Amino acid sequence: MNQYPIMKIKNLSVEYAKGKPAVKNINAEIMNHTVTAIIGPSGCGKSTLLRAMNRIHELYDNINVTGEILLDEENIFRKSPIIVRRKIGMVFQRPNPFPNMSIYENVLSGYTLNGIKLKKSTKNEIVQTNLESVGLWDEVKESLQKKGTFLSGGQQQRLCIARALALRPQVLLMDEPTSALDPIATKKIEELILQLKNRVTIVVVTHNMQQATRLADSSMFMYLGELIEYLPTYELFNNPKNKKTQDYISGNFS
Amino acid sequence: MNVRIIKDKMMHAGVVFVTLCTLVPLFAIIYSVVAKGIGQINWDFFTKVTPNSMEAMLAVAEGKVIPGGVLQGIVGTLLIVLPATFAAVPFGIGGGIYLYEKDNSRLAAVLRMIVDMIQGLPSIILGIIVYLWVVVPMKSYSAIAGSVAMFIMMLPMIVRSTEETLRMLPNNLREAGLTLGGTNFRVMMRVMLPSAFGGTATGILLAVSRVIGETAPLTLTILGSANVCYDPREPNSAVSLLIWEFYNDPNMQSLIWSAALLLLVIVLLLNLLAKKLSKG
Ligand SMILES: Nc1ncnc2c1ncn2[C@@H]1O[C@H](COP(=O)(O)OP(=O)(O)OP(=O)(O)O)[C@@H](O)[C@H]1O
Ligand SMILES: [Mg+2]
Numbered sequence: 001m002n003q004y005p006i007m008k009i010k011n012l013s014v015e016y017a018k019g020k021p022a023v024k025n026i027n028a029e030i031m032n033h034t035v036t037a038i039i040g041p042s043g044c045g046k047s048t049l050l051r052a053m054n055r056i057h058e059l060y061d062n063i064n065v066t067g068e069i070l071l072d073e074e075n076i077f078r079k080s081p082i083i084v085r086r087k088i089g090m091v092f093q094r095p096n097p098f099p100n101m102s103i104y105e106n107v108l109s110g111y112t113l114n115g116i117k118l119k120k121s122t123k124n125e126i127v128q129t130n131l132e133s134v135g136l137w138d139e140v141k142e143s144l145q146k147k148g149t150f151l152s153g154g155q156q157q158r159l160c161i162a163r164a165l166a167l168r169p170q171v172l173l174m175d176e177p178t179s180a181l182d183p184i185a186t187k188k189i190e191e192l193i194l195q196l197k198n199r200v201t202i203v204v205v206t207h208n209m210q211q212a213t214r215l216a217d218s219s220m221f222m223y224l225g226e227l228i229e230y231l232p233t234y235e236l237f238n239n240p241k242n243k244k245t246q247d248y249i250s251g252n253f254s
Numbered sequence: 255m256n257v258r259i260i261k262d263k264m265m266h267a268g269v270v271f272v273t274l275c276t277l278v279p280l281f282a283i284i285y286s287v288v289a290k291g292i293g294q295i296n297w298d299f300f301t302k303v304t305p306n307s308m309e310a311m312l313a314v315a316e317g318k319v320i321p322g323g324v325l326q327g328i329v330g331t332l333l334i335v336l337p338a339t340f341a342a343v344p345f346g347i348g349g350g351i352y353l354y355e356k357d358n359s360r361l362a363a364v365l366r367m368i369v370d371m372i373q374g375l376p377s378i379i380l381g382i383i384v385y386l387w388v389v390v391p392m393k394s395y396s397a398i399a400g401s402v403a404m405f406i407m408m409l410p411m412i413v414r415s416t417e418e419t420l421r422m423l424p425n426n427l428r429e430a431g432l433t434l435g436g437t438n439f440r441v442m443m444r445v446m447l448p449s450a451f452g453g454t455a456t457g458i459l460l461a462v463s464r465v466i467g468e469t470a471p472l473t474l475t476i477l478g479s480a481n482v483c484y485d486p487r488e489p490n491s492a493v494s495l496l497i498w499e500f501y502n503d504p505n506m507q508s509l510i511w512s513a514a515l516l517l518l519v520i521v522l523l524l525n526l527l528a529k530k531l532s533k534g
Contacts, residue, residue, distance in 0.1 A: 054433055061358065086435035092426045099427075100448035112444055113436030160430070167434065 006032035006201050007053070007171060012067035014048050014057060022048045024225040026067070030171075035193060035202045037216035037233065039209060041253060045225040046205040050173050053203065054088040055081045071170065086114065089164030089200075091174040095156035097148030097163070104144040106159055107131060110167040130166045134158040134192055154185025161192065165200070172196070174204040178211070190215055209249060213237055221245045284518070291515030294508050299323035299516075303481055304496065310505040320506065324513050326482045330490040331466065333397045334476065337486075338404035339462055346409050346461075347454060350416025351442060365413075373410040380406055381471030388475070395477035395489040403471040408461040415457020419450040456532040463524035467517055469494040493517055 007030040014023040023045040030036050038046045048057075055076065057063040069076045076084045097106045107127045111118055118126070127144065131137040136158045140151070148159050157177060164172060174193075178186040193202055193215055206212055212219050212233060219233045221240075229236060229245045240246045247253055298321065305313075305322035313320045349365065356362045372380075380403055388399040423446060431441035447454070469492075477489040478499060497513045500506035 056429060056433065059429070059432060082435045082437065085433050090430075090433040092430060094424070094426060096424060096426050096430050098430070098445050098449065100445065100451070109431075109444075110434040113431055113434050113440050115440065163434070 003031050003033065005029035006072060008068075008070040008073075009053075010068040010070070012049070012052060012065070012069060014045075014052050014066075015064040016048075016062070018064070022225050023052065026227045028220065028227060028230050030201060030203060031217070032170075032201050033197055033199075034217040035197055035204060035215050037212035037219040038203065038205045038222060039207065039212050039219055039248075040222035040228075041248065042207065044222045046207075046222055047175050048225075049222070050175055050203060050205050053171070053173055054085050054090055056090075082114070086110070086167050087169050088171045088173060089167060089169035091157070091160050091164055091172065091177050093176040094180050095153055095160050097151070097156050097159050099147065099149045101148060102145045103131075103140050103148045103151070103159060106148040107162050107166050109163055114167075126166055130162040131159075133165055133196070134162045135188065136162060152185070154181050154188060157181060157185070157189060158192065161189075161196075165196070169200060171201045171203065174202065176205050176207065179207070186211075209237070221248060223248070287511055287514050287518055290508065291511030291513075294319055294512035295515065296323075299512060300328065301325055304499075304506075304509070306480070307503055307505050310503075310509075314505055314508075320509055324493055324496050324509070324516070326479055326491040327493040327496040327513065328516075329482050329484070330397065330400075330476065330479065330492040331494070333484070333486060333490060334400040334404055334472075334492060335462060335466055338401040338408060338465070339458070341401075342405050342408035342412055342461065343458055346412025346458075347416050347447070349409070349413035350420065350454075351447075353413065353417040354420040355438070355442075369410040369413050372406060373414075376470075377403075377407060377468055378470040378474070381474035384471065385474045392487070394487065395475060397476055397483075397486040397488070397490040399475035400472055400490065400492065401486070403475050404465045404468070407465050407468065407471070408458075411461040411464065412454075412457050415460070416450070416454050419453025419457070420446055422453065423449055452532050456528040459524045459528035459531070463521045463528075466520060466524075467494050469498050473498065 009026050009028045009030075012023065012026040013021045015021045026049060038049060040046055051057055052065055053069060057065050058081065065077075071084070071087065076088075097103075098109055101109060104127050105112070107130050108118070108123055111126075128137060128141075131140065136155060139155065140146075148156060151159060157180075161172075161177075178189050181189065190211065193204065196202060204215060206215075216233045218231060219236045220230045221228045221236060221242075221244075223244050229240060229242045231240075236245065237249055240249060296319070300323055302322040303326045304324060305320060309322070310320045349369070353362050353366060384399055384403040384406070388402050389395055392399070427449065428441060428446060431445045432438070436444070472492050472495045476492060476495065478495055479489050479491040483490050493513055493516060497510055497517070500510040500513065
């Protein structure tokens with residue numbers, strides 16, 4: 001597969017309070033059809049960086065984002081946020097299927113929320129293919145009309161991934177997608193991430209270093225809002241250049 | 255015996271005692287309303303208007319139940335409370351959404367202050383205001399004026415319960431909707447409000463059950479009526495207002511309790527339904 005940088009982050013800073021950036025001057029390129037992990041100690045700005053990538057910050061007053069993010073060479077801050085968010089999906093730490101919707105409606109919710117009307121047969125197809133892609137179809141095909149919130153945590157998380165995939169995003173952002181799940185559910189999500197790489201570029205925040213080595217082609221190590229090192233995952237963990245990275249991966253601080 | 259166990263037993267006894275202290279008056283009230291009111295509850299009570307004082311006196315003198323019922327009050331209450339509810343629900347939910355979305359804006363602060371003020375206002379004062387705003391210009395007491403008063407009373411309760419239930423939803427629900435490309439409006443209508451249904455519906459039912467028993471503002475807005483009246487521009491009656499009228503008529507004493515029983519049952523049912531809905 002032809003690899004090229006699908007996303008380019010240029011001089012990106014995010015401030016929650018004036019003069020105190022939580023993310024400082026990040027420059028990075030993310031290759032298409034890869035998994036990129038963002039690791040680093042708690043509070044270093046991983047979520048903040050991730051949430052800049054689909055413009056969530058602007059939903060809140062007082063958060064100031066500067067710099068550029070190019071998606072396919074187009075600055076996402078100059079496009080409609082709606083289009084940007086449709087192309088860059090997101091999965092949250094806590095599984096959050098819409099509690100008022102059935103499993104079926106949850107998968108289609110991206111379309112409903114965009115005001116897109118679909119034929120019944122198209123809907124059925126979208127629901128089935130996307131539930132199949134997350135390995136949930138066989139488990140829930142008999143209970144599509146049940147509320148998504150009745151599923152187990154791991155199933156809910158896969159439903160949320162299906163919901164994001166249904167809009168055919170180019171990039172999928174995941175903020176600690178397994179930290180609320182048990183080991184078996186975690187393993188399933190990890191396998192899923194590796195499969196999905198073929199159709200979508202994935203950026204995943206994790207504080208589990210083993211997970212990063214299992215999943216990611218490249219990894220970013222962040223510290224105090226700065227991108228300290230960004231290398232192919234194997235390199236980062238076996239041959240880090242920076243002292244702070246070395247300390248972190250050898251467990252000297254967390 | 256160990257001191258901790260004794261302490262625990264004493265605490266337990268204390269809690270039981272305090273609970274009984276609150277439950278006893280409650281059951282005493284319910285018991286006396288039922289005991290005194292049930293005798294007058296019959297088919298006529300729901301289908302006939304109140305008799306005049308003379309008829310009632312004769313019936314009481316002969317030891318019979320008072321003929322007639324509270325039909326005009328039931329019709330009046332419906333005619334006043336239903337339109338008020340239908341108006342208060344959209345405005346109340348809209349206001350709640352506004353306070354939730356524009357949390358920090360200046361207008362929200364003003365709105366919140368007004369809502370709190372209305373909620374703290376004695377209902378009689380609200381009656382006076384509506385009297386000046388509606389009854390005087392229309393030159394007549396009317397069900398409309400009563401509806402306006404009830405509307406104003408319900409509004410803050412619905413605004414607040416909507417806002418609070420929306421706030422109780424996890425924040426990432428809203429973010430999830432928005433990250434799927436939904437507009438604020440669609441996320442609100444398709445995800446947030448439906449997810450908050452239980453709490454909002456509870457707020458509405460509690461607001462209805464609150465105003466259904468109100469009397470003071472009604473004396474100043476609907477005045478009262480001896481007959482069934484369907485014209486919202488005319489003076490009207492209400493069950494709660496009838497209780498007050500019966501109280502002032504020595505011949506109608508037993509009807510006080512029957513009308514009270516009717517209100518009690520309605521309010522109890524509304525509260526039970528509210529509880530059921532809030533549990534989802
Ligand atoms: N909404 C907010 N308002 C103000 N400060 C915030 C907000 N969210 C995060 N911060 C601050 O910004 C910094 C980076 O936070 P962020 O959530 O990005 O860290 P993180 O790396 O994701 O941490 P964790 O591993 O704990 O999730 C922290 O110092 C945090 O306190
Ligand atoms: Mg985080």
